[in-house]
Amino acid sequence: MSEAPIFDGDLKVLGAEEEAGVVMMTLESPPQFAGARPGQFLLASANRPGAPLLGRPLSILSVEPELRFGFGIVGAGTRVLAEVAAGETVHVVGPLGHPFPDLADDVLIVTDTSHFGTLLALAEERDIAGQRLNAVFVTRPDDAPAGAVGAAEQDSFVLSLFAGVCNDLIATPLDGLEAALDEIGPAMIAAGASDTVMARLQAYAEARSIPGHAALQAPMACGIGACLVCIRRLRSGEVINVCEGPVAPLDAPVFA
Amino acid sequence: MSEAPIFDGDLKVLGAEEEAGVVMMTLESPPQFAGARPGQFLLASANRPGAPLLGRPLSILSVEPELRFGFGIVGAGTRVLAEVAAGETVHVVGPLGHPFPDLADDVLIVTDTSHFGTLLALAEERDIAGQRLNAVFVTRPDDAPAGAVGAAEQDSFVLSLFAGVCNDLIATPLDGLEAALDEIGPAMIAAGASDTVMARLQAYAEARSIPGHAALQAPMACGIGACLVCIRRLRSGEVINVCEGPVAPLDAPVFA
């Protein structure tokens, strides 16, 4: 896998729809993306004057018939990407990173809007395989900043994406996280969410010896392990390059 | 005049039409422009990401009911300005510089495409006053570079602008310049053209003691005499700031 070819070039935008500050985008799918799996990502940047230099890491949702991903509008990079219309091109580097490792059939997804792409990819893959997963989705306070729209509106749109492909889906504010987890009693967890959520989840899983995997995020430059920009600290004292993940054992990272 | 207020701000584009690599543009006309006259100019820049920092000097054609100017697409600045559509804004500083001084009633215009704006302003003003002027227009070789279009096509479009407002209009290649001038036998000349044309015109006028005025061009930054960027050499050994002209006595500048 890690020696597979990586595509680097412009791809035509086939579709782009924005709702509640989230954009779902599809591009032509070049052959290098065949076989890409949940957890893997691409770097995308708008070919527009004034766009940031660096591509933004975004999880791959599916690769056929079209290359599909979705992103929340967060800062300058995603803002200009959101302006790109069908017919224009986007610069793409990928597929990058490694997919989730083998997961239990009944692995529980824990996520929130900030990391929805990576976990939605997993939920969709399992749905297609006829194996719908359960998910816990942590919502934000209504007044949390979420760009132009309200956090509640954005969260509810993202929830609707999971609702279509999950079995049980529990939406809970952060203080209900443990209760929601107790309700399901997971044997294994696949998670990606903001650090506050992850710190509580890590403690919960550790207390109950539940194994799991965490999809990490960090700002990136090269996406392939060359620049050492995308580091996250581990509890061992080491650091890892997120782009060489982005999935790590749930008990490994420091969630500050 | 030189203490009159100068406008500095964005103006809405009311119209923009491109033909043969020449754009005729109209903007809302702020009060500061009232009374601006031929020879005076503005600095215009597109409010678009990636546009050059500095405004480009363009001659004012008319100020009411709309602020009007025309420009050839030459390099980066005029290229992005040509992309601006009605409804967008353009950043404008002006009116700048000083108008032509008092000219004889039968002053002869000598120009070419590179300096058409300044002399077209004069021709239009006299036409409105019911005093059509004669003009000699120096055409370029057909294969001269003129951006995307051919020089012949561009010259003939610019000629049509003069044709509508001039009395006699002689179009001639450079080597016919003196013959064309002889044909008219001007008592006074108002000229603006490329240096090659101007050098020959200066020699012609000097040999015959014909007085005249030259509209100069130079790349600019401030447009008001502060930065000392827009200098041209004079035969006296001094230099002048074109933006404090742009009109100078025909016998003063060095046309290299």
Add this chain to the structure above:
Amino acid sequence: MSAVDLSVDIGGLRLKAPVVPASGTFSYAHGRIFPLGRLGALVPKTVMPEPRPGHPAPRLTEEAGGLVNAIGIPSVGTDAFIADVLPRYRDQGAPIVVSASADRVDAFAALVARLSGEGLGAIELNLSCPNLEAGGRAFALDPDETHRAVAACRAATGLPLWCKLSPNAGAPVEVAKAAVAAGGDALIVSNTMLALALDAEGRPRLANRTGGLSGAPVKPVNLRIVDEIASALDVPIIGCGGVASLKDVLDYFAAGASAVAVGTATLSRPSTMIHLIDALADYCLTHGVGVRDLIRRAS
């Protein structure tokens, strides 16, 4: 806006607003665009002792989102400056700060002495002129040469001296220390960075071959130099280089400046300084802070 007190003290001179022109990009003619009295100070183009022509054209080009200029400090010389230029800056409601330079220390001091009787608010020493007594290297590249020039000017005037440094110096903090030790009252950080711009055929775009880079590309560098100097010295600093937005002003303040000078942005949008003063007043009002609270606020 006028309700907010934006005044700062720059080395003995009180400015009603912490925004001043960068020398060489501003003139009294800007009074046709906005009331000059709104500025912190009026700073004409650098004056030199004798008349001089400056460099041939082309003198300016755009590069990397900034400008590269090689004007070469043309000057009418001190006499004509005092007789013909200076009067146009008087009685505008803002102090006049004259930028002065020379290529020898004694001429520098004589020029400063001469300007002292002209009712100025301060004198700005442009230390980036080639120093003919040290092989043509700008004074501001070297702590010793800077000390020599500033000390001589100090002895020549009682006016506040603002010393304008160069980002081309290898040890800017040492140069800053020398300027202050020699009696400089404030520092302008800083002038342009030596640069080269070529055309499509590999020829220099400027007649002088190299020039000085200004605008957005130099801001992160000058901001770092302000930060280094402010950590090492207690002296008023005017941040200069790439100031175009309120964020740029706040950044220079956070790094340790108490005022900013604006050059390239004035060329591109002449009213920039006024917009910045308004935006700063608005920011102070909205955030309930004084302008002096912004200096090194996160350090």
Add this chain to the structure above:
Amino acid sequence: MSAVDLSVDIGGLRLKAPVVPASGTFSYAHGRIFPLGRLGALVPKTVMPEPRPGHPAPRLTEEAGGLVNAIGIPSVGTDAFIADVLPRYRDQGAPIVVSASADRVDAFAALVARLSGEGLGAIELNLSCPNLEAGGRAFALDPDETHRAVAACRAATGLPLWCKLSPNAGAPVEVAKAAVAAGGDALIVSNTMLALALDAEGRPRLANRTGGLSGAPVKPVNLRIVDEIASALDVPIIGCGGVASLKDVLDYFAAGASAVAVGTATLSRPSTMIHLIDALADYCLTHGVGVRDLIRRAS
């Protein structure tokens, strides 16, 4: 494309194309994007004698159309580098040029000696590491310290030495002369410019506070330094800083470089070096010139 001979000689090492990676922005993993053998050389991230963690995150931010980085040269150390990293660069059809650094001269020389037996094409001396024997100022800021470091490395190896300079030096030509006098075979001009980037609250965006500016904003400055050095010295120069387009390559050649190194543009568009090699071949073909004709062509 392959019909055109783009080869150049850089201080004793023949490169099949005059485009190489800037250390720290490239790895063997780029072989998944393009054939590594097309590059002039393979240049891994700078290796240091001992394992070290580098700076905390955040390590990178965008600013002024470029990047500011403070990675802090994390390294696995020499042993692990030779055992685990270096093998991944072998047999790719391009010479390996290892970028090495240390914070003391003896450690620098020992590292270079150690690398000498590893079949490299050349060793690149990253002279921008803080020099602990001179108060933490980078070697490349000072001609004497540069001479000391390069001379010690020269004595330690027979391989070509490429010396990477710093644009923060006040007298880059003096540093270049020192590097060449001490036995440097080629110069890389140059590393990043010290810079500061702040967030909306005036706090540093990078954990290390300051960082190094790269990309478009530094190009006009590094181009000027290349020009100055090429006028003063006869030594092969690799232009580095803001190379992203064919025009940038041609500019560095015109200023006096015989090759370019590409960093920031590789981060933004990983295949940039390949596109540049193709575009350069195309240019030479169309204009009927050899790549060596482009060096200082308008001087």
